[in-house]
Amino acid sequence: MSRVEERTPGRRARLRAQTTAEIKTIALKLMADGGADAISLRAIAREMGMSGSAIYSYFETRDALITTLIDDVYTSLVDRVEAARDACPPDDVAGRILAWGRALREWALANPEGFRLIYGDPVAGYRAPDAGPAPEAAERACLALTGLIAAAWPHAERLQSGGDHRWSDFAPALVDTVRDAFPDLPPAALALALRVWGRMHGLLALEMYGHLGPQTHEPAKLYDAELFDLIRSLGLEPH
Amino acid sequence: MSRVEERTPGRRARLRAQTTAEIKTIALKLMADGGADAISLRAIAREMGMSGSAIYSYFETRDALITTLIDDVYTSLVDRVEAARDACPPDDVAGRILAWGRALREWALANPEGFRLIYGDPVAGYRAPDAGPAPEAAERACLALTGLIAAAWPHAERLQSGGDHRWSDFAPALVDTVRDAFPDLPPAALALALRVWGRMHGLLALEMYGHLGPQTHEPAKLYDAELFDLIRSLGLEPH
């Protein structure tokens, strides 16, 4: 256990990391053109020219692979929407919310299988391991959305009607993070953030799963109208 | 081909229908306690004491079975929400919308796998056969929702901001049905109906796929708040 080994992870570990990355890459490729259920350990191994059972040195089970895939994809989604949000100046709250929503849809259209992986039944027989899928990315998204609502709260507050929300309605971990980041925010604002999340998700989920296609061929118009309505319902002026 | 045979479908046909029904029943049972991907033709056959290949006399393929399952389940969902709506007097539009939304969520909570079947990736590798899944039930739902919006339109119209919706944005079949049922309704109202659909779907989909659970343990409160906000955004008074 020399110092050298600790500094550089060691040749062995590097190869291992590289192989792990290749497995994930191929898995994403398979998913992109065959759907999430086309991710088969045997197919990945075939593509890499290895034996089928070799994969099990890198992922204990297929579900484990799927889980890390979800995490990666979710993280890339959150990166993307946060970047879009930050392309708007912080004082343009309406613009930031609009950018967030639009980036979400554009990402989903560009990565339909990724969207299904995160927000749908990930894959045949897959069950999320205890703490739910991609807790970190999900919490990041939730917190960022709450930040947007916090910025809008001065305008939005008087438009909210009771609802009787308490801190105890929410998960303690989330409450801690939120109250830490936004000390003056009431629980109703967190409730609003979750509702906004749902509102951005609704039409998009319908579209991604093919329920909107048979009804309209201008889903973008619909989605934009919904975003504008949402922004206005927060007491902001879209432009 | 005697008259008797034409009147009664014939013993053979009756047995056939009965077996078909039994297959579907068992499939729903398997789905209820093992998820949609637990629906395996072999398992159904095993449960019925038949050979695995016998099922193929009744359903050409597994996807065909899933398709009729989706249709059945979707129909039962629409029946349910329409019944809930009709339990409110026609002049209480806010109440009818609220009842619709709540019935939707209650049905979903009682039939989580059914919800996933309709609104999610039905099942591993399943691809909807051309015209989308359950066209009839989906159109019924869409039309009924449009009816609710039509009733609210006198109040809602002035709260809608442009959006520039045209009849040509929507599927001709849907437009025909809608314009036939509600001759004076503008395209913006149809757009609103679809948006309302999305709004009712959003939070519920998040909840059903486990994205709300880690954040709140009062999803019902959240959903109700969203419904109230939605109703108010239509210019109606919830009570």
Place this chain on the structure above:
DNA sequence: TCCTTCATTGTACGGCGCTCAATTTCCGTG
């Protein structure tokens, strides 16, 4: 240099959707 550790292989098991030829069952007709 040797020995341990880890990656990798091949084989195997059970389950899946689906196909197909062979068989049984049963109904309508001569």
Place this chain on the structure above:
DNA sequence: CACGGAAATTGAGCGCCGTACAATGAAGGA
């Protein structure tokens, strides 16, 4: 009633899948 044919059913088989496990190979530290 007996028979011919259609429909229902069977069983074997193909190629997938995830996973387990013992055996083999290589590579690195003592």
